[in-house]
Amino acid sequence: MALKIDIEKKFGTFRLQIKLNTEDEVLGLVGNSGCGKSLTLKCIAGIEKPDRGRIVLNGITLFDSEKHINLSPQKRRTGLLFQNYALFPNMTVRQNIRAGTLRDQQNEKERENKVDAIMDSFGLSSLASHYPRQLSGGQQQRTALARILVSEPQILMLDEPFSALDSELKFRMEKEVRDVIQRFGKTTILVSHDRGEAYRLCDRIAIVQDGKADEILLKEEWLLKSNSVIITTDSIPQNVILVSKEP
Amino acid sequence: MDLFPLINSLRIALISTFIIFFLGIFAAYYIAKAPRVLKGVLDVILTLPLVLPPTVVGYLLLRVLGPKRVIGKWFLTMFGIKLTMMWWSAIFATTVVIFPLMYRTARGAFEAFDKTLAYSAQTIGLSNTYIFWRIRMPYCKQGIMAGTVLAFARALGEYGATSMIAGYTPGRTATISTTVYQLWRTNDDALAFRWVLVNMAISFVVLLAVNMLEKKEGKEQKGAA
Numbered sequence: 001m002a003l004k005i006d007i008e009k010k011f012g013t014f015r016l017q018i019k020l021n022t023e024d025e026v027l028g029l030v031g032n033s034g035c036g037k038s039l040t041l042k043c044i045a046g047i048e049k050p051d052r053g054r055i056v057l058n059g060i061t062l063f064d065s066e067k068h069i070n071l072s073p074q075k076r077r078t079g080l081l082f083q084n085y086a087l088f089p090n091m092t093v094r095q096n097i098r099a100g101t102l103r104d105q106q107n108e109k110e111r112e113n114k115v116d117a118i119m120d121s122f123g124l125s126s127l128a129s130h131y132p133r134q135l136s137g138g139q140q141q142r143t144a145l146a147r148i149l150v151s152e153p154q155i156l157m158l159d160e161p162f163s164a165l166d167s168e169l170k171f172r173m174e175k176e177v178r179d180v181i182q183r184f185g186k187t188t189i190l191v192s193h194d195r196g197e198a199y200r201l202c203d204r205i206a207i208v209q210d211g212k213a214d215e216i217l218l219k220e221e222w223l224l225k226s227n228s229v230i231i232t233t234d235s236i237p238q239n240v241i242l243v244s245k246e247p
Numbered sequence: 248m249d250l251f252p253l254i255n256s257l258r259i260a261l262i263s264t265f266i267i268f269f270l271g272i273f274a275a276y277y278i279a280k281a282p283r284v285l286k287g288v289l290d291v292i293l294t295l296p297l298v299l300p301p302t303v304v305g306y307l308l309l310r311v312l313g314p315k316r317v318i319g320k321w322f323l324t325m326f327g328i329k330l331t332m333m334w335w336s337a338i339f340a341t342t343v344v345i346f347p348l349m350y351r352t353a354r355g356a357f358e359a360f361d362k363t364l365a366y367s368a369q370t371i372g373l374s375n376t377y378i379f380w381r382i383r384m385p386y387c388k389q390g391i392m393a394g395t396v397l398a399f400a401r402a403l404g405e406y407g408a409t410s411m412i413a414g415y416t417p418g419r420t421a422t423i424s425t426t427v428y429q430l431w432r433t434n435d436d437a438l439a440f441r442w443v444l445v446n447m448a449i450s451f452v453v454l455l456a457v458n459m460l461e462k463k464e465g466k467e468q469k470g471a472a
Contacts, residue, residue, distance in 0.1 A: 046369070047370070074372045078370055080367065082367055086367035088382050100372075103371065147371060151371040153370075
């Protein structure tokens, strides 16, 4: 269960040059906005096409410029949670989630059972017939995650998952997302500009700067290097807050 | 009162609106994806009928569809069908004239579409056809419906190009607009006025429908935010 990326893409004067290997872990891509984190996710998902390089997920080549392989996003089996969750506004919660089951042939009963089970596990059963605009931010995020997981992706990618939430909800959803990642159990990539969030959720961290990710560090190493200290009220990990040391 | 002009106008408007519904939407969809230069050029060409005088459109249509011209001649020899001066000739005129209305409103609606919806749909495995009909079209529904109704209304009122390519033959090619002109020319003022009222009533209902669609759209967007 591994992802290997080595890609290049030019966007005007911006140049993305990302080389990453990750396996059964939660990898954080941390950097300022415009550094290429989200673009990297889009390249993996097949929404953007790199100019050069290759992307291999669990032994399956998703993209290889030399061999002219470029699988469609539909065939890649990557789960990507967008910042705005991208729920279909004309479909109910249930229809949104059910849309995630349409890729594979299966009998109708099995499909409906699968949808029911995942809605139940995300606490969405009572909201089945609600439309996205009737949901809170947290409920929207849960629906989007359920829709992704029911489509059985081989990798989970979260693009700034908490940026659309207010701070109180952020905290609660972070805990939920941690559980979701754990349940998923495969390679997960989290894009964030919040170092504390990345520290709390990830195993290893890659700093992305000007389209490059030069090294991947264990989060503890990264902590030492990034000149930050942990401030925590108690030993519960979700209460960790990172603060830059005074120079 | 012979109702032929009403029926003829309605069938011409309905058929050309049906054609333009698909043509306009697909043009809008594919041109929105085209490279910038090509997009600019095609946009100008496709919008041209909106600003050209209908007589110019009529002239150009006669140049290609007339019985002695390239396409007109070919149709006549191949199928024995005359493309001008028949009731269906007016469909060519209305189709060309209303195309930009549909194309531009559809393009506006598509440009407002949230692309991440299509992206997320692709990653969870939904086909592009499914995305187009089940996600993009419902999202752009109001704009496209407003464009369709507007195109229908314009088709119903087309005069210039229609009179040139289909002429005015009572009971054969007469439409409401050509009938009004003919009746006025022949001093049948009372009947002309009745047709004017019919035309105004239809236009009124159509514009009311457009307004209601736009209001509904505004309301739904407010609800979504």
